Amino acid sequence: MSSSRASTWNKLGDAAYAKSEKVSADLVALTYGSFVREIIKDFEEPDQVNKELEKLGYNIGIRLIEDFLAKSGISNCSSFEESAEIISRVAFKMFLGIRATVSNWNSEHNSCSIIFDENPLAEYVELPPEYTHSLFYSNLLCGVIRGALEMVQIIVECEFVKDQLRGDDTNEINIRFKEMLQEQVPWNDEE
Amino acid sequence: MELRRFTQPSATKPTHTTVSNSEIAKWNILDRPLTRSREELYLSTFSFLFAEAVQYLQTRVQQVSELEEKLNQLGYRVGQRALELLCFREKLNRREIRLVSILGFIRVQLWKFLFKKSADYLKKVTDREDEYYIEEEEPLVNRYISVPKDFGQLNCAAFMAGIIRGALDSAGFTASVSAHYIHREEKSRLAFTVTIFMIRLDESVMNRERKLAG
Numbered sequence: 001m002s003s004s005r006a007s008t009w010n011k012l013g014d015a016a017y018a019k020s021e022k023v024s025a026d027l028v029a030l031t032y033g034s035f036v037r038e039i040i041k042d043f044e045e046p047d048q049v050n051k052e053l054e055k056l057g058y059n060i061g062i063r064l065i066e067d068f069l070a071k072s073g074i075s076n077c078s079s080f081e082e083s084a085e086i087i088s089r090v091a092f093k094m095f096l097g098i099r100a101t102v103s104n105w106n107s108e109h110n111s112c113s114i115i116f117d118e119n120p121l122a123e124y125v126e127l128p129p130e131y132t133h134s135l136f137y138s139n140l141l142c143g144v145i146r147g148a149l150e151m152v153q154i155i156v157e158c159e160f161v162k163d164q165l166r167g168d169d170t171n172e173i174n175i176r177f178k179e180m181l182q183e184q185v186p187w188n189d190e191e
Numbered sequence: 192m193e194l195r196r197f198t199q200p201s202a203t204k205p206t207h208t209t210v211s212n213s214e215i216a217k218w219n220i221l222d223r224p225l226t227r228s229r230e231e232l233y234l235s236t237f238s239f240l241f242a243e244a245v246q247y248l249q250t251r252v253q254q255v256s257e258l259e260e261k262l263n264q265l266g267y268r269v270g271q272r273a274l275e276l277l278c279f280r281e282k283l284n285r286r287e288i289r290l291v292s293i294l295g296f297i298r299v300q301l302w303k304f305l306f307k308k309s310a311d312y313l314k315k316v317t318d319r320e321d322e323y324y325i326e327e328e329e330p331l332v333n334r335y336i337s338v339p340k341d342f343g344q345l346n347c348a349a350f351m352a353g354i355i356r357g358a359l360d361s362a363g364f365t366a367s368v369s370a371h372y373i374h375r376e377e378k379s380r381l382a383f384t385v386t387i388f389m390i391r392l393d394e395s396v397m398n399r400e401r402k403l404a405g
Contacts, residue, residue, distance in 0.1 A: 022231035026276060027305045034268040035244045056247060060239045067235050095236045120232060
């Protein structure tokens with residue numbers, strides 16, 4: 001990936017973040033915490049909670065992509081590799097105010113990691129011991145990425161591999177590329 | 192020459208080492224700085240999250256009143272924590288013990304902390320000693336919410352009512368708080384709808400208030 005494209009994306013991310021209407025980051029963090037708490041109350045089993053968070057994130061992702069494409073200045077994500085960079089440089093910045101980095105590409109170039117040191121969702125959070133090794137508190141993000149990419153015809157699987165709430169040194173989401181969907185919709189309805 | 196007392200020779204200046212985020216992450220949560228705040232996020236981040244929370248809760252209830260109750264609970268936990276966080280963040284050492292002061296505090300400081308503006312009005316219900324309401328024309332949480340007709344009078348600002356209840360309760364003012372739509376008409380403009388947060392204080396709070404008033 002050329003560095004000029006990377007810096008263009010960085011700029012787009014910064015601009016999208018800078019010009020957007022804002023809300024208190026504390027409100028987001030506290031609301032997310034309260035929401036996770038509600039889901040834990042309903043599902044109890046951490047594995048189930050992780051699944052539910054991913055599902056809810058997916059619902060968000062399929063709607064969020066529209067807002068992202070409309071406001072970010074990104075016109076298309078043509079390849080998986082490019083999409084991963086755009087997520088970390090533009091989307092993370094726009095929606096979470098942080099910039100992530102993409103690394104850990106495998107040799108087939110169909111799996112990589114998005115790494116971020118700060119997580120605005122997990123601010124003020126400490127997991128009770130019984131959840132430290134089972135709950136992925138921010139698993140919603142995995143679903144958001146999966147849902148958003150699906151809307152641009154890219155099918156992926158996402159999972160957390162590192163989480164600072166578990167005592168890891170950073171946060172890492174692994175994305176595995178599955179397939180590229182064929183465009184189904186005709187370009188022009190009138191023809 | 193006197194000035195020298197206030198300037199240290201550069202050799203003895205403390206050297207600052209930057210602490211990386213990954214190091215901070217390893218600290219106990221209580222050791223982490225509370226003021227390290229990323230002040231703001233994109234409004235849509237909140238709106239998407241809140242809309243999904245409403246959807247989620249809606250699948251788990253039978254009636255509109257239950258949904259409002261759940262939203263109120265969701266907000267309650269936010270309100271409890273927001274009050275504490277705000278007091279630490281702003282270094283507020285004064286504790287409000289009088290009813291009107293705490294209500295004013297919620298209308299102005301807490302509202303600004305969470306919603307970046309004060310609430311429009313705080314009013315007392317005529318003829319009722321224990322009822323007040325906070326009025327807001329456009330509650331932030333309702334910005335991107337449209338309620339289907341078959342949901343009747345559902346007001347998703349029940350979440351904000353919960354925040355008020357949580358903050359009041361944490362401050363020692365037990366109350367019930369609910370959100371309602373009210374239609375208003377004014378000469379200068381077309382009829383419009385506002386949300387009021389009806390606050391009904393517990394009897395114990397009112398008894399204490401009477402004592403404090405002497």
